[in-house]
Amino acid sequence: MSADGELAVASAVADIDPQAHWTRMDDYIEEQLIPADAVLQATLDYTTAQGYPDHLHVAANQGMLLAMLIRISGSKRVLELGTFAGYSTLWMARYLPEDGYILTIEGREPHFALAQANFTRSQLPVSIDLRLGKVADVISDLPPETAPFDFIFIDADKQQYAHYLELCLQRARPGTLMLFDNVIRAGEVANPDNQRIMMQGLRQFFERLHQHPRIELSTALQTVGCKGHDGFALLRVKD
Ligand code: DHB
Ligand code: MG
Numbered sequence: 001m002s003a004d005g006e007l008a009v010a011s012a013v014a015d016i017d018p019q020a021h022w023t024r025m026d027d028y029i030e031e032q033l034i035p036a037d038a039v040l041q042a043t044l045d046y047t048t049a050q051g052y053p054d055h056l057h058v059a060a061n062q063g064m065l066l067a068m069l070i071r072i073s074g075s076k077r078v079l080e081l082g083t084f085a086g087y088s089t090l091w092m093a094r095y096l097p098e099d100g101y102i103l104t105i106e107g108r109e110p111h112f113a114l115a116q117a118n119f120t121r122s123q124l125p126v127s128i129d130l131r132l133g134k135v136a137d138v139i140s141d142l143p144p145e146t147a148p149f150d151f152i153f154i155d156a157d158k159q160q161y162a163h164y165l166e167l168c169l170q171r172a173r174p175g176t177l178m179l180f181d182n183v184i185r186a187g188e189v190a191n192p193d194n195q196r197i198m199m200q201g202l203r204q205f206f207e208r209l210h211q212h213p214r215i216e217l218s219t220a221l222q223t224v225g226c227k228g229h230d231g232f233a234l235l236r237v238k239d
Pocket of ligand 1: 055056058181
């Protein structure tokens, strides 16, 4: 069969049930490319056993992307907003150097306790500093001598992303990379009929990014996969 024919078959499958098709494809990528990892698997298993859904944390191939960005940029100090179960935290911790450090902030007590259990079990050498509280409070309470962060992963309440961008810029250095999860939301971000607070917040975030004086480069990529149609924004702070 020609490549065109294969693509036609694939899109016919996608027309029937795109979500099943995307999930199958993520399963394939994971099987082919993502190494088995007992720490990460135990984290997922415990999170499921505690009754949490599996769509709130990053997918395995997205976790690997975070790890790659950390390795490519030579990052040592990581800030994460929105810990949830700590799965993304452990992906990053797994690939940071042993003297690496992650400050991860969670606003909800049950998620904080869940993450704490997952971190305690993991026993990775990297220092994971889990804090319970509002992002703005934890960040403003950091001592003035706190060194800037090299990589920042933002995965907390989406309506606040414009505000988080400014808070994170206060803790960034020239060249810091930031990745904001869930900025596409099945394309609803660009649907003017959708006036939900989350979408309004994401639109403010995109507007703030546009020609921001402290940002050298920024983009956003749409993704499809086991987590549906969503995507992330990536930016580099100016030198
Ligand atoms: C959802 C997905 C996320 O990655 C997240 O951070 C929050 C919510 C969701 O699918 O609802
Ligand atoms: Mg997310």
